[in-house]
Amino acid sequence: MCGTCGCGDDEHITYRNPNNPDSHLHEHSHFHGDKEHSHAHHHEHDHSHPHSHDHSHDYLLKPGGGGALNSQTIQLQRKILSKNDLLAERNRGHFEALSILAFNLVSSPGSGKTAVLERTIREKGNDFNCYVIEGDQQTMNDADRIKSAGAPVIQINTGNGCHLDALMVNKAMKDLKLPEKSTLFIENVGNLVCPALFDLGETKRVVIISVTEGEDKPAKYPNMFETAHLCLINKTDLLPYLDFDLEKFKQIATQVNHHIEFIEISAKTGEGFNQWHEWIEKQRLIGTE
């Protein structure tokens, strides 16, 4: 079961490099469900407080071991997603230490995330030193497209999973060996619901919408738009043929998140890409302040 969400099975997550598609990263299984509390796995034991392991937990398997029991209330105030959040902060620290910009790209399926990345890599691949983590339930298709565009890429196939989490990104970025001052694009699984809840440690979250979708998307999926920093409005070359009301869309999105920025682009024609590139460069300047 997925470490943070349970929506898929860890053993079905694969990490593949298109340069060497047959080699998989090592994927260990971990068991928190057993009462042995063995922690034989090697990933971080991210409790919010330290504790020693010099006592046995066997009595949990033997209720009623004798003696009077005392009732005790423990105030935990612990976030349910705390494990993911802690790991996300580790990722963020790694990015900051190496001055890496990391963008979490979220959208519905088919809004053009991969096409936006392809053009970005072709136009600015050298300047930005682009690296990509691709998230999809199945197939290497997107990773192959990114590789053809000219950037190193790792494909994460989540199996049944509906989103990427911080642990998946942590493993994939180790394999990518990101150099200093590089730019990492994390293309999340196409889904406007679940990815909103999972911090990956990104510098900024970018939501992409295409004008072939309804302008009320931010009202329908407010969590995603509320947590995003930038909204790329893609496929603007199709606007003359559609009834999409750009101003109405911006108004609804601003009601959900008044800090969100907008850039109108077309991955097909390249319209608006200068602004998108400038926005990325601006994030690097903000990061060095």
Add this chain to the structure above:
Amino acid sequence: MHELSIAIQIVEIVEEEASNADAESITKLELDIGLLSGIEPDALEFAMEEAIRDSLLEKTHIVYNYIKAVVVCEECCNEFDTDDYFNSCPYCNSLKTIFIKGKELNIKSIEILKQ
């Protein structure tokens, strides 16, 4: 259906904390769930019934504290309750509001029995 994911995570954390506290059993679990956290209450309670099966929480009394959203206006600092993302400040009509309550996804406390 990410509520099932959340429910499984709750059971995992509570079992871990109970084990750390040398608990023999867990009698009560209290959760703070914001009404705009992205969680559907009915779906979460249904998912919890499944997630606690064969766990240490199987007989635990679970209390759900659903927390109504409160926002503060960035312009005039007025605080007011809300049910959704779309409301202007009733005092100054500004839409520049930020949530100060209603986004919680927390395990508040557990009540355990121990020697």
